[in-house]
Amino acid sequence: MPLERPVRLMSYGRRGGYSSGWQVAGVTAGFLSGVQRLGAAPSSGLARLLFPPICVGCRSIVAEPGTLCPACWPRLRFLEAPWCAVLGTPFAHEMGEGAVSPAAMADPPPFARARSAVAFGGVARDIVHNLKYRDRTDLAPWMAKWMARAGAELLADADLVVPVPLHRRRFFARRFNQSAELARHMSAQRGLVFAPEIVERVKRTRQQVGLERRAREDNMRGAFAVPKPMRERVKGSKVLVVDDVYTTGATVKAVASVLARAGAARVDVLTFARALRDFLPEEETPIYEGNDREEP
Numbered sequence: 001m002p003l004e005r006p007v008r009l010m011s012y013g014r015r016g017g018y019s020s021g022w023q024v025a026g027v028t029a030g031f032l033s034g035v036q037r038l039g040a041a042p043s044s045g046l047a048r049l050l051f052p053p054i055c056v057g058c059r060s061i062v063a064e065p066g067t068l069c070p071a072c073w074p075r076l077r078f079l080e081a082p083w084c085a086v087l088g089t090p091f092a093h094e095m096g097e098g099a100v101s102p103a104a105m106a107d108p109p110p111f112a113r114a115r116s117a118v119a120f121g122g123v124a125r126d127i128v129h130n131l132k133y134r135d136r137t138d139l140a141p142w143m144a145k146w147m148a149r150a151g152a153e154l155l156a157d158a159d160l161v162v163p164v165p166l167h168r169r170r171f172f173a174r175r176f177n178q179s180a181e182l183a184r185h186m187s188a189q190r191g192l193v194f195a196p197e198i199v200e201r202v203k204r205t206r207q208q209v210g211l212e213r214r215a216r217e218d219n220m221r222g223a224f225a226v227p228k229p230m231r232e233r234v235k236g237s238k239v240l241v242v243d244d245v246y247t248t249g250a251t252v253k254a255v256a257s258v259l260a261r262a263g264a265a266r267v268d269v270l271t272f273a274r275a276l277r278d279f280l281p282e283e284e285t286p287i288y289e290g291n292d293r294e295e296p
């Protein structure tokens with residue numbers, strides 16, 4: 001599946017300015033949308049006149065829905081092979097089919113394979129925050145598409161797609177589980193079975209922000225369970241666990257462990273973003289884990 005890239009000549013950066021071949025005029029998004037409402041919109045349709053597509057990373061106007069503006073595009077790093085066959089962390093060089101990183105060998109995870117669409121930081125962080133805290137639910141389908149691309153092999157094997165659950169109290173407070181949104185869209189797009197009821201969060205864990213890896217693992221111990229009535233469905237199934245961010249992996253490892261104990265034939269993990277040591281964004285990025293954080 002090809003990536004949706006911003007369309008040349010039709011994308012306008014938030015910062016305006018006339019730069020490279022990506023922008024045709026130094027107009028701001030606000031001015032541009034005003035122009036579009038006056039009928040100068042390029043790509044037809046009343047809906048597009050009223051709701052011009054906005055950049056996935058910020059709010060500037062772009063030509064096509066689901067694309068990034070020229071300012072955001074270079075601030076997002078898509079992950080692709082060659083990568084560790086287990087952890088999905090990119091290799092600098094081609095290592096041969098099925099090569100496994102030293103990290104995966106030293107500490108084999110309870111899942112078979114993990115993949116992520118983008119490196120966490122910069123625009124990826126903005127996207128994750130916008131989905132979770134700023135009601136940008138329009139982002140979920142695009143994020144899901146990028147995830148499906150990175151996790152194509154995993155999707156091909158999945159019997160059940162299971163999002164990392166929120167604790168019931170937290171879900172009621174927020175009414176929104178971003179991991180479930182991502183899993184739901186991806187399942188619908190690919191005709192897979194979305195099964196949020198398979199794993200339950202039974203312990204309200206404290207926030208992972210600022211915790212070291214070992215502390216995160218302790219924090220997650222006993223956090224998840226497969227409810228008894230669900231065990232039959234898990235037994236012998238290949239399960240794909242979905243979360244928004246993979247930091248140390250403590251959360252998805254805890255989920256994978258309970259699924260394995262419940263008899264899953266295989267557990268894979270797919271997240272939108274992945275914290276990587278060699279990809280540090282220009283701004284300071286707090287390291288946090290999936291569903292265990294609140295707005296700083």
Ligand SMILES: [Zn+2]
Pocket residue numbers: 014055056057058059060068069070071072073
């Ligand atoms: Zn943008």
